[in-house]
Amino acid sequence: MPKQIDLLISGCLAVTVDKNFSVIENAGIAIDDGKIVDIEKNEDVIKAYRARKTVSAKNKIAIPGLINAHTHAAMVYFRGLADDLPLKEWLENHIWPAESRYVNAEFIRNAVKLAAIEMLKSGTTTFCDMYFLPNVAAEVLEDVKIKAILGVPLLDFPTPVSKSPEEGLKNAQKLIESLKGSSRLMAAVMPHSPYTCSSGLLKQAAEMSKEYDVPLQIHLAEEKWENEKIISEKGMTSVAYLNDLTVLSEKTSAAHVNWISREDMEILKEAKTGVIHNPQSNMKLATGICPVPDLLKMGITVGLGTDGAASNNDLDMFGEIQTAARLHKIARKDPTVISAKQALWMATMGGAKSFGLDKEIGSLEINKKADIVLLDTNKPHLVPLYDAHSQLAYSAKGSDVDTVIIDGKIIVENCNLLTCNEEKILNKARLFSKKLKGITF
Numbered sequence: 521m522p523k524q525i526d527l528l529i530s531g532c533l534a535v536t537v538d539k540n541f542s543v544i545e546n547a548g549i550a551i552d553d554g555k556i557v558d559i560e561k562n563e564d565v566i567k568a569y570r571a572r573k574t575v576s577a578k579n580k581i582a583i584p585g586l587i588n589a590h591t592h593a594a595m596v597y598f599r600g601l602a603d604d605l606p607l608k609e610w611l612e613n614h615i616w617p618a619e620s621r622y623v624n625a626e627f628i629r630n631a632v633k634l635a636a637i638e639m640l641k642s643g644t645t646t647f648c649d650m651y652f653l654p655n656v657a658a659e660v661l662e663d664v665k666i667k668a669i670l671g672v673p674l675l676d677f678p679t680p681v682s683k684s685p686e687e688g689l690k691n692a693q694k695l696i697e698s699l700k701g702s703s704r705l706m707a708a709v710m711p712h713s714p715y716t717c718s719s720g721l722l723k724q725a726a727e728m729s730k731e732y733d734v735p736l737q738i739h740l741a742e743e744k745w746e747n748e749k750i751i752s753e754k755g756m757t758s759v760a761y762l763n764d765l766t767v768l769s770e771k772t773s774a775a776h777v778n779w780i781s782r783e784d785m786e787i788l789k790e791a792k793t794g795v796i797h798n799p800q801s802n803m804k805l806a807t808g809i810c811p812v813p814d815l816l817k818m819g820i821t822v823g824l825g826t827d828g829a830a831s832n833n834d835l836d837m838f839g840e841i842q843t844a845a846r847l848h849k850i851a852r853k854d855p856t857v858i859s860a861k862q863a864l865w866m867a868t869m870g871g872a873k874s875f876g877l878d879k880e881i882g883s884l885e886i887n888k889k890a891d892i893v894l895l896d897t898n899k900p901h902l903v904p905l906y907d908a909h910s911q912l913a914y915s916a917k918g919s920d921v922d923t924v925i926i927d928g929k930i931i932v933e934n935c936n937l938l939t940c941n942e943e944k945i946l947n948k949a950r951l952f953s954k955k956l957k958g959i960t961f
């Protein structure tokens with residue numbers, strides 16, 4: 521007797537990102553109670569199961585849902601506001617003034633919705649977000665039904681939402697308490713960076729991450745001057761300094777990590793700290809190049825992130841995969857230093873491992889959560905198809921995403937969002953840009 525299941529994806533090309541990078545042609549994926557219960561040749565799966573709903577996936581590639589491991593989602597509302605500037609000038613003269621003027625609960629609600637639908641429609645099923653009012657973002661995300669790891673940036677100076685570092689820490693603690701029961705959302709502690717947080721604040725953040733057993737994310741060694749500043753003030757590199765303060769652990773992921781030495785890499789490896797690579801943002805702000813080939817060779821976990829849309833300028837993880845797969849080749853003048861498989865791994869398993877979620881998500885394997893993305897290959901730029909990993913890393917785009925499934929539930933179907941009204945969200949963004957236009961910062 522065939523076993524009754526919730527959902528069957530029938531006849532896809534499954535790119536599993538399991539430890540052997542298995543690819544199954546004409547695959548069937550059986551999903552029940554939010555999990556993958558079988559993934560095999562379609563003919564076998566069809567015989568073994570009877571599904572309440574079947575998605576016919578001819579000419580579609582199935583991949584694990586992508587994990588955008590470092591972003592600032594609400595910054596989509598500042599997309600294209602100020603470009604072609606150095607990081608410090610961009611932040612201090614444009615982004616921070618705009619944030620202090622506009623960021624409030626309504627802004628977060630509308631901007632996070634826009635970011636979430638942009639990510640969903642381009643194949644991201646989980647993202648890690650460092651931004652203000654994550655409690656407001658959480659309400660929105662529960663409705664949209666995307667998964668997220670959320671944290672409020674902790675800073676030494678007042679922010680649009682907290683007057684002091686102590687208030688920031690209190691907000692972080694409140695968020696951890698409030699997201700305890702959520703199946704899709706998780707809280708994290710997010711000290712902004714070694715140069716914007718005092719050693720006391722960094723230590724307290726690390727303690728909170730350990731006490732509550734939640735991830736910690738921090739910007740680290742994004743620009744050269746940051747590292748030089750820490751060296752001159754503390755007598756050691758940013759990485760060594762954070763290690764000294766016990767900020768680096770297996771719960772920690774560090775975004776950017778462009779300016780590090782061989783010794784720093786050894787420290788990261790020893791601490792089991794993950795690195796989140798943000799190649800498009802780093803290229804656009806000309807901040808530096810993360811030594812990804814060396815990190816991967818050393819067995820350090822590397823995830824991939826878009827960073828905020830204001831420095832990218834989109835949240836399409838396929839763009840990030842493509843850029844990561846290309847950037848290191850030209851940087852090292854060697855096309856073999858990073859492969860299509862490694863780039864896809866970073867965008868899936870790498871992100872999952874960085875947050876300790878690799879038993880649940882990141883690959884298409886039995887017993888994992890059914891977070892699955894189907895790409896439509898019936899397009900001129902996706903034929904012929906010789907190697908699925910190459911096609912995904914070098915030819916595919918977010919706009920090729922046709923179906924998105926999270927915890928076994930279809931969230932995007934035939935490119936349409938089922939959980940929210942896209943047109944309304946787009947119109948709100950247009951209205952915001954009208955309000956902001958004409959104001960010079």
Ligand SMILES: [Zn+2]
Pocket residue numbers: 590591592739775827828
């Ligand atoms: Zn960032």
